Amino acid sequence: MNIDRIITDTALICMFIVFPLAACFCFAKFPRWFQGFRMLAAVLLYSLLSWGFVNGVIFFRYLLDPMTLRGPEGVFALFFGSLYLWFTSLPVFLIAFLIRQAGAFFSKKQNNGAGRKKGH
Numbered sequence: 001m002n003i004d005r006i007i008t009d010t011a012l013i014c015m016f017i018v019f020p021l022a023a024c025f026c027f028a029k030f031p032r033w034f035q036g037f038r039m040l041a042a043v044l045l046y047s048l049l050s051w052g053f054v055n056g057v058i059f060f061r062y063l064l065d066p067m068t069l070r071g072p073e074g075v076f077a078l079f080f081g082s083l084y085l086w087f088t089s090l091p092v093f094l095i096a097f098l099i100r101q102a103g104a105f106f107s108k109k110q111n112n113g114a115g116r117k118k119g120h
Helices: 003-029 038-064 071-114
Strands: none
Touching: 003 038, 003 071, 038 071
């Protein structure tokens, strides 16, 4: 297995699993970080993480083998690198949102059923 493949696979695992799950964990455990103007800071930090990570992986691969850098790949990473992580995170964010909504729905349903008196 060559080093280029290892770098690419590690980057994909981070982009599709690690970073989105870490963001969901922070959103669930530290909701104050995402209130008001702090939400804008969180969005900017997540975009900066995306841009830095995408460009870092591409240029690290280039340092190992200069022939791996293709023109369009580098240009898209420079201009649109901040969007890559958002696109890969959307499915994880959607699943996390649905799980939270289902949990809230079922906890509300259980609370409504527990407060009723028999015979009414």
